[in-house]
Amino acid sequence: MNPLLIAILVVFGLAAILCVIRIVRGPSILDRTVASDVLLTEVMCVLGADMAINGHTRNIPVMLIIAAVGVFASISVARYVARRDNTAP
Amino acid sequence: MNVTSFLELAVPAPVAETIALVLVLLGAILCLSAAVGLLRLRDVPSRLHAGTKPQVLGLVLICLAIAVAQRTIGGMLLGVVIVIPVILLQFATAPLSAHMVGRQAYRNGTIQAHSLVVDEYAESKQTPPAAG
Numbered sequence: 001m002n003p004l005l006i007a008i009l010v011v012f013g014l015a016a017i018l019c020v021i022r023i024v025r026g027p028s029i030l031d032r033t034v035a036s037d038v039l040l041t042e043v044m045c046v047l048g049a050d051m052a053i054n055g056h057t058r059n060i061p062v063m064l065i066i067a068a069v070g071v072f073a074s075i076s077v078a079r080y081v082a083r084r085d086n087t088a089p
Numbered sequence: 090m091n092v093t094s095f096l097e098l099a100v101p102a103p104v105a106e107t108i109a110l111v112l113v114l115l116g117a118i119l120c121l122s123a124a125v126g127l128l129r130l131r132d133v134p135s136r137l138h139a140g141t142k143p144q145v146l147g148l149v150l151i152c153l154a155i156a157v158a159q160r161t162i163g164g165m166l167l168g169v170v171i172v173i174p175v176i177l178l179q180f181a182t183a184p185l186s187a188h189m190v191g192r193q194a195y196r197n198g199t200i201q202a203h204s205l206v207v208d209e210y211a212e213s214k215q216t217p218p219a220a221g
Binding site for chain 1: 102117125128141147159182
């Protein structure tokens with residue numbers, strides 16, 4: 001197996017684990033929203049990496065839909081979060 | 090040399106594959122830097138700062154890798170045309186969500202007020218606007 005491929009796998013996995021740690025630990029709901037947004041963009045990056053490594057373009061519609069719709073999660077959470085959600089860290 | 094034969098010129102397969110893998114690795118490292126910043130920084134606006142910028146650059150690099158992996162010149166041009174909408178959508182929506190989350194974080198008080206150098210938003214906290 002190509003060493004570059006192994007490095008890509010390790011780096012993507014590590015980034016996803018760090019995002020999940022922040023989602024679990026995040027003191028307020030906004031921290032969790034930011035972390036899940038990062039995780040969603042990383043899913044897009046993994047889909048794109050799959051296309052670049054295997055040399056096909058079948059995942060492009062999925063990436064388009066995620067890029068277009070993923071923003072609504074953050075916006076709706078930020079819109080409806082309570083004004084006094086002042087959780088102590 | 091006519092246009093069709095120019096479009097069918099191909100980069101050798103190992104070269105194109107290695108360039109694509111290096112670009113994907115750079116994008117993955119940018120994703121990792123976003124995640125590390127998310128874990129290390131202290132309050133919501135600084136985590137937003139880490140979470141919105143390197144990600145998008147990593148996505149651009151990976152989209153370039155998709156185009157390079159098509160190998161022929163025509164395939165690369167077609168690949169660039171295919172990935173441009175993804176990049177444009179990401180450029181358009183990342184600041185939107187960051188703006189909404191950052192404003193709500195300021196109103197919630199989940200920021201460290203003493204670490205701000207300038208606080209131009211303080212007057213609007215006295216009389217909050219009607220729209221959320």
